[in-house]
Amino acid sequence: MLDDFLVRAALAGLGVALATAPLGCFVVWRRMAYFGDATAHAALLGVALALALDGPVIVGVLAVALLIALAVSTFSGRGLAEDTLLGVLAHSMLAIGLLSVSLLSGVRVDLMAYLVGDILAVSKQDLALIWGGGLAVVALIAWRWQALLTSTLSPDLAQASGINARREQLVLTIALAIVVAVAIKVVGALLISALLIIPAAAARPLAKTPEAMAVIAALIGSVAALGGLGVSFEMDTQTGPTIITIAAAAFFATNVVLRLFVRKT
C-alpha cells in the first residue's frame, strides 16, 4: 500500500496536520505567528547547510530551526520591540536561506520543493520521520497541556501554582522546531506557519474549550491536507499551496460566513 505515492502523500499530509493542530492553537493563543515564521524560514538555511555538508536534510533543518527558535525565545520579553524584531528576523532568515542555497555551487537544488513543499515525493523514510516527529510533538504537548494552558493564560498565575512559565515556553519552542523539520517536505518553509495558524483560527468560532479547538483544528487540517491533495491531482496544481488555500477557505467559512448567518445567543 505504501508503494503508492498518493497513499504516502495522503499519510504525510495527515501526519503533519495532526502535529500542527495543537501546536498551532498555542501559536494563535500566545500570538507567536511571527515566531513561527522566523523558525520556519530558518529551515531554509538548515537545508543549505545540510547540502553543503552532505548530511541529511532533516537534521540540518532541525538543528537550525531549534537554534533560531531558542534564540528568539531567549530574547523575547526583554523589552525589545518584539513584533518588529521578529519581523526582521523572519524575513532576513528567508533571504539568508535563499542566498545560501544559491551559493551552493555544483549542487542541483530544487528550491521550489523546499519553499512550497513536494508532498508527492515523500518516501517511506520521510513518512516514518513525519509520523515519528508528529507523534512526538503531540505527546509532548499532551503531557504539558495543563501547564502550557495555565502559563498561556498568565505566567504569574502559572508561577503561583509552581509552574515555571519559561520552561513551558521552551517546550513549545522545541515542538515548533520539530514541526518545522517534519513539515518542510509537505508544505515547504514558506507555508509551514500558515498550516499552524489557519486551521486553528478556522476552528476558533466552533470551539467552546481549548481542547475542542485543538481537535477541530486537527479535523480541518486533515480535510485541507486530503482535499488539497485530491484537488492538486485533478487540476495539476502545486500541492502545498492547494492545501493552504483549502484551509483558508475553511477559515473564511467559519469566521465570516458562519458569523453572518448564524446569530449567537
Added chain:
Amino acid sequence: MSLITASNMSLSHGGKIVLRDVDLTIEQGEIVTIVGPNGSGKSTLLRGLIGALRPSTGLVTQKKDLKIGYVPQKLEINAALPLTVRRFLDLPNRVTQADAIAALQTAGVADHADAQMANLSGGQFQRVLLARALLIKPDVLILDEATQGLDQPGSAAFYRQIEAVRQDLNCAVIMVSHDLHVVMAASDRVLCLNGHICCQGAPDIVASAPEYRALFGSGTQGALALYRHEHTHDHHDHSH
C-alpha cells in the same frame, strides 16, 4: 515555620530597581495588607513573593509545597482562546464537579459555569478568579486589588468572604488594596510601601506612623491624599 520569607530582597523591572531591601515574613493565618501610592511596588512585591519575579539581590524562600491562591490585578484572556468558567477552574489542576459547583455557588456565579470567561462582567470575573484560587485550599491567599470592578456592597461582601475563608482554612492572606479604611480595619498587619517598606505593624500603629501620614495624610482625607502625595513625597527622615 513561616510560609514565605523574603530577606534583603530587591526587585527590578526593566533594569530599574522598583523595590529594595525588603525583609518580610508571612505567618500562617495572618492578614497582611499592603498599601502605597501607584508605582510604589505593591504588585511587584506580590510577584516577588510568588516567585514570578526573581530578586536581583536577596532571597525569597517558600515553605515546602506551599499552596498559593493568587488573584491577579488583571487577567486579559486572548479572544482567540475559548475558555468556559468551568474549564478555567480546572487550571492547572482538575477539580471534581461537586467542588467546582460549590465554588461557583459561593462566588454567586453558579449559572455561568458554561459561560465564556471573556463574556463575564468585571465583578463576576473577579469572583471567578477568587473561586479558582480558593479551590486548591491555599496556605496563603494573595490578592492584588481584588475588589476592583466591584461596587461597594460587592466589595464589602468580598472582604467578609475573605475573613470567612481565613477562619475556615486558617490560611494567610496578603492583599494589595486601595480601600484604605476597610483594609486597615480588617488586617492584622499593614505594610506601607514606597519603593521600600516605609513602615509596618498593626493597623493603628501604622496609621499613626509619620511615614504613613507623609504618604496618606491623616484622618478621613487619607484615601484622597493617596493620589495627591504620589509625586510630591520624599524620604529624608527614615529609620529602618
